[in-house]
Structure formats: C-alpha cells, structure tokens
Amino acid sequence: MKLRENYTCPLEFVHDIIKGKWKTIIIFQLRKGKCSFSELHREISGISQKMLLEQLKELREFGFVDKKSYSGYPLQVEYFLTERGEKILSAIKIMQDIGIEYMIENNMTQFLDKKGIKYDIS
Amino acid sequence: MKLRENYTCPLEFVHDIIKGKWKTIIIFQLRKGKCSFSELHREISGISQKMLLEQLKELREFGFVDKKSYSGYPLQVEYFLTERGEKILSAIKIMQDIGIEYMIENNMTQFLDKKGIKYDIS
DNA sequence: CCGTATCCGATCCGATACTG
DNA sequence: CAGTATCGGATCGGATACGG
Numbered sequence: 001m002k003l004r005e006n007y008t009c010p011l012e013f014v015h016d017i018i019k020g021k022w023k024t025i026i027i028f029q030l031r032k033g034k035c036s037f038s039e040l041h042r043e044i045s046g047i048s049q050k051m052l053l054e055q056l057k058e059l060r061e062f063g064f065v066d067k068k069s070y071s072g073y074p075l076q077v078e079y080f081l082t083e084r085g086e087k088i089l090s091a092i093k094i095m096q097d098i099g100i101e102y103m104i105e106n107n108m109t110q111f112l113d114k115k116g117i118k119y120d121i122s
Numbered sequence: 123m124k125l126r127e128n129y130t131c132p133l134e135f136v137h138d139i140i141k142g143k144w145k146t147i148i149i150f151q152l153r154k155g156k157c158s159f160s161e162l163h164r165e166i167s168g169i170s171q172k173m174l175l176e177q178l179k180e181l182r183e184f185g186f187v188d189k190k191s192y193s194g195y196p197l198q199v200e201y202f203l204t205e206r207g208e209k210i211l212s213a214i215k216i217m218q219d220i221g222i223e224y225m226i227e228n229n230m231t232q233f234l235d236k237k238g239i240k241y242d243i244s
Numbered sequence: 245c246c247g248t249a250t251c252c253g254a255t256c257c258g259a260t261a262c263t264g
Numbered sequence: 265c266a267g268t269a270t271c272g273g274a275t276c277g278g279a280t281a282c283g284g
Contacts, residue, residue, distance in 0.1 A: 010221025011146050019141045045130050074265040094213035099132025111128040196245040
C-alpha cells in the first residue's frame with residue numbers, strides 16, 4: 001500500500017489505513033485472539049479471498065496485525081492483533097456501538113438477526 | 123448518500139459513513155463547538171468546497187452533525203456535533219492518538235510542524 | 245456567504261484463474 | 265491452506281462553473 005508522502009494531520013494518515021472496506025471488521029474479528037486465514041474467511045461474511053489477503057497485508061504493514069506462519073503441509077498461519085491493533089480495536093468498539101444504536105433506532109436489525117451474525121461488543 | 127439495503131454487521135454500516143475522505147477530520151474540527159462553513163473551510167487544509175459541503179450533508183443525514191441557519195445577508199450557518207457526533211469523536215480521538223504515535227515513530231512529524239497544524243487531542 | 249451541478253481521471257473492489 | 269495476478273465496472277473526489 002502506498003501512502004502519500006506528506007500528511008498535514010495524523011487523522012489523515014490513520015484514515016488512509018482504516019478506510020478500506022473490510023479493515024475495521026477484520027480487526028473486530030481478531031478481538032478474541034489469533035485466527036487462521038480460513039477461519040477469518042469463514043467468519044467474515046461476504047469478503048473475497050483477494051480482499052481479505054490484501055487488507056491483512058496492509059494491516060500488517062502498518063503494525064495493527066501480525067502473523068505467525070507454520071511451515072508444513074497444509075500451510076498454516078495465525079493472524080493476531082498487535083498492541084496498536086488492540087488500541088484501535090477500542091475505537092472500533094465505540095463505532096460498533098454507535099452502529100448498533102443507529103440500526104435499532106431505524107429498524108435495521110432484521111438483517112443481523114436473520115443471518116445470525118454476532119455483533120456483541122465484548 | 124445512498125446506503126445499502128442490508129447490512130450484516132453494524133460496523134459495515136458505520137464504516138460506510140466514516141470512510142469518506144474528510145469525515146473524521148471534519149468531526150475532529152468540530153470538537154470545540156459550533157463553527158461556520160467558512161471557518162471549517164479555512165481550518166481544514168486542502169478540502170474543496172464541494173467535498174466539505176457533501177460530507178457535512180452526509181454527516182447530518184446520519185445524525186453526527188447538525189446545523190443552524192440564520193436568515194439574512196450574508197448567509198450564516200453554524201455546524202455542530204450532535205450527541206452521536208460527540209460519541210464518535212471519542213473514537214476518532216483514539217485514532218488520532220494512534221496516528222501521532224505512528225508519525226513520531228517514523229519521523230513523519232516535520233510536515234505537521236511545518237504547516238502549523240494543530241493536532242492536540244484535547 | 246452558502247449551496248448545487250457536471251465532467252472526468254484515479255482508485256477501489258469483486259470475479260476469476262493460477263501457483264507453492 | 266495460503267497467497268498472487270489481472271481485468272473491468274463502480275465509486276470517489278478534485279476542478280470548475282453557476283445559482284440563491
């Protein structure tokens with residue numbers, strides 16, 4: 001991922017990283033600890049393999065996520081949050097909370113329930 | 123702004139709103155209270171009139187920002203954060219904090235200083 | 245001072261196919 | 265199982281001009 005050369009504000013920078021379609025969700029999924037690629041792929045409804053890989057790469061590049069690879073067959077990796085990842089998770093939880101509030105107020109929760117998506121903020 | 127009809131997760135929804143290039147910065151600029159359009163335009167370095175207006179409109183649409191218009195000439199408006207806006211501000215402050223850390227660690231602060239941008243997290 | 249409309253290049257992201 | 269490459273439509277956002 002290519003950043004601009006100059007940022008006039010730290011938020012511009014964080015936003016550049018977080019704006020990708022799936023990043024907040026990936027970080028949120030990692031809240032409970034390490035997770036293999038295929039687990040992530042299974043749990044994040046709708047994401048393509050390409051996007052998951054690409055976004056994980058960028059999250060690693062900026063120190064929000066790290067991974068551990070195990071050599072052997074079949075290949076196995078574990079992705080997990082770094083300290084910086086945990087920190088932004090606390091911001092993401094607030095945003096999730098706001099999302100839940102909004103969806104409840106506007107009767108948008110049927111989709112959540114129907115698909116059995118977990119949206120606890122633990 | 124047109125949202126999707128169904129969201130499987132509240133974060134997907136919040137992200138749809140927050141992903142726009144200037145939204146986090148606009149919210150951050152409003153942290154100290156009400157502000158006219160031209161003040162915002164002056165203080166947010168690099169934003170075009172079109173984008174500022176568009177993003178403010180969307181932020182209002184989803185209840186993060188509200189405005190008060192005064193009839194008369196010249197026209198005068200005041201934009202300010204709603205309660206929901208204040209709540210997401212607390213998440214944005216965390217992200218700003220992360221951005222500052224990152225920029226310090228990676229010697230990226232020269233741009234901030236040079237342009238005299240305020241980036242306090244108060 | 246505040247807001248709208250349009251045009252157009254840049255970027256994003258989904259589908260798909262292929263490798264170790 | 266994990267990762268890479270490419271193609272093409274959709275969306276984003278900057279420039280610019282105009283209107284209340």
